[in-house]
Amino acid sequence: MWLASVSWWRVTERIDILGVRVSAIDMETALDTVDHWVRRRERRYICVTGVHGIMESQRDARLKDIHNRAGLVTPDGMPLVWISHMMGFKQVARVYGPDLMLAVCKRSGTAGYRHFFFGGAPGVAETLVTVIRKRFPGIRIAGAFSPSFQPLLPDEIERAVRIINAACADIVWVGFGTPKQEQWMDSAVGLVNAPVLIGCGAAFDFLSGTKPQAPRWMQRSGLEWTFRLMTEPRRLWRRYLIGNSKFVWLMFLQALARRRPSLNTGS
Numbered sequence: 689m690w691l692a693s694v695s696w697w698r699v700t701e702r703i704d705i706l707g708v709r710v711s712a713i714d715m716e717t718a719l720d721t722v723d724h725w726v727r728r729r730e731r732r733y734i735c736v737t738g739v740h741g742i743m744e745s746q747r748d749a750r751l752k753d754i755h756n757r758a759g760l761v762t763p764d765g766m767p768l769v770w771i772s773h774m775m776g777f778k779q780v781a782r783v784y785g786p787d788l789m790l791a792v793c794k795r796s797g798t799a800g801y802r803h804f805f806f807g808g809a810p811g812v813a814e815t816l817v818t819v820i821r822k823r824f825p826g827i828r829i830a831g832a833f834s835p836s837f838q839p840l841l842p843d844e845i846e847r848a849v850r851i852i853n854a855a856c857a858d859i860v861w862v863g864f865g866t867p868k869q870e871q872w873m874d875s876a877v878g879l880v881n882a883p884v885l886i887g888c889g890a891a892f893d894f895l896s897g898t899k900p901q902a903p904r905w906m907q908r909s910g911l912e913w914t915f916r917l918m919t920e921p922r923r924l925w926r927r928y929l930i931g932n933s934k935f936v937w938l939m940f941l942q943a944l945a946r947r948r949p950s951l952n953t954g955s
Contacts, residue, residue: 702761703772703780706938707752708745710737710768711760714781718762718788719795725759726801726858726883732759733873733885736785739765739913741866743931746938751867754874759884762788766910771939784907785888786895789861792886793824796859802830804852804882807863808892810834816896830855845872849879857882863892 702709713721718734725732735741735758745752755761762783763769772780793803803820805813813832820827833851835844852860860882862869869887877885893899902915913928 701777703775703777705768705771706742706746706935706942708737708742708755709761710763710772712772712777712780713760713762713783714779715783715787715791718760718783719791721760722792722859722884722886723795723799726796726799729883730759731877731880731883733877734758734760734762734887735870735873736762736764736783736788736886736888736891737768737866738763739767739932739935740927741870742768743927743935744866748867751870754867754870757874765912766908767935770910782907785891786901788886789888789891789895790823792859793820793827797824797827800828801858802828802856804830804855804857804860805832805863805892806834806848806852806860807869807889808834808896809898812892812896812898813863815898816892819895819897830857845875845879848872849876853881859884859886861891862887863889865889 701712703712735755737755745755763772763780764784766782769780769782805816807813808816813834817829817832821829833848835848860880862873862885864872866889869889873885873887894901900919902912906912906915913932917924917928
């Protein structure tokens, strides 16, 4: 039984990282949770979130709220894993978007779940489908659709919902990047019949081969951001050099604020 393989408290327990409630999970728990939702036809969305998503949520109250209403907020980056461990959540492991996509596709092959790939630059979703089919022969692909990169208007949202529903998908992979993918999932979760929506923008580019992926040793050591900065300096310098520095400072302030009550108990 599902309950035998997953303790529900591990799914519902969250870690407050600058106001974003990150799920205290590992990859196996994430996979079991997706399977549970699909089987029960529960409509949920998953935010695959690293430092960038946390920092965007500091500037956008709606985005923070979207994260906190998600079925899961996976720790996509190693800094979130390390912070979780320091807060006492030793069970947390990285649930990285590309790895999550591959793991879900591998597991769902025997279950027969139908996948839909929604997003990416023109042609990327279709290329990704080709890669996934080669890697997992027999996997059921419901379809792929890449709309414009402009903000999705209500009529475009309705069109996308119609296309996805007509395909009878079970899992929809949403690849627009933060915050657009989170905003779309929030607006569509009650309209799309598919039980699970997963926002994992970078996975589209990395797994399709559109953009290079950092070596595993850099991913494990928390240095993936340096690789991405070197490959796309003009687009990402502000995110990593300014955003990451601000993240460290804000986490220091959060830790300091949490220590103050205990420091003042003796006075």
